[in-house]
Amino acid sequence: MKTLAAQLITPEDLLIHWQGHRALTRRVIELFPEKDFFEFSIGGMRTFSKLVDELLGIAVPGLKGIVTKETAPFTEGAEKLIFKAQYLEKWDQATEEINQYWQQLSIEDFNETFNLFGQYEFPVIQNILYFVDNEVHHRGQGYVYLRALGIDPPFFWER
């Protein structure tokens, strides 16, 4: 039997990677003028607040589902937050909850198949990479919104 001492990436480092991205997204939220966060968009796309509703609807509920094996359906924006400060507060709560749920995952769990939100049946690692990729994707769109508003976004490599 082949045994492996090395890991491509450890759970600890993948969490740091995800939370680094989340710290950058938080900075992008902060940079939006209050009004534009809720109203500005390009080409009929969602506002950045709506995109953040999606990110918040995925991160903790998705990870919680993986850990508890509950397949609650996806929901977003149910709390109808109306101030940026509320989003930032909820973002920070999510940061803590992600850290807590993460501790309950073993390496083996990442290869288990899970039916995320009762809808996406994939190995857990793919679900988690999707959380990160989807956030990077939408944050990239937020960068264009900021540029269009004449605001310099943070450097992409700042975490």
Next chain:
Amino acid sequence: MKTLAAQLITPEDLLIHWQGHRALTRRVIELFPEKDFFEFSIGGMRTFSKLVDELLGIAVPGLKGIVTKETAPFTEGAEKLIFKAQYLEKWDQATEEINQYWQQLSIEDFNETFNLFGQYEFPVIQNILYFVDNEVHHRGQGYVYLRALGIDPPFFWER
């Protein structure tokens, strides 16, 4: 000594993940009208062809550097491609080259530190995650360009 039979993600699956993203980016390039690929931008940002220059300048040269341990400096757009078809051809060549270089990486290599482009001294796994994240980031910007041009981008989960 603790030995681990399980991997969070295997090298094979990480390659599939990266190439899946690259296949989606290729579709985004295809969707741009020829003229807009080279000329359209928002808020003083780079055109999508310039962003693709960067992606091409990173992927194969970066991975080649990691495999050969050569730290050549970063360059982009040196070939001055002027047709979208040239970009697509170069994209497909890169797909093959990435597959070939990837075979030369062992799991242990991902934890080695490498001074990417003689400038970014990080573990190889972080460099590679950066390649993917940076592509997702810029492709997300391409989605906004397409929407602003009245063109529906592909679904994000299509790979």
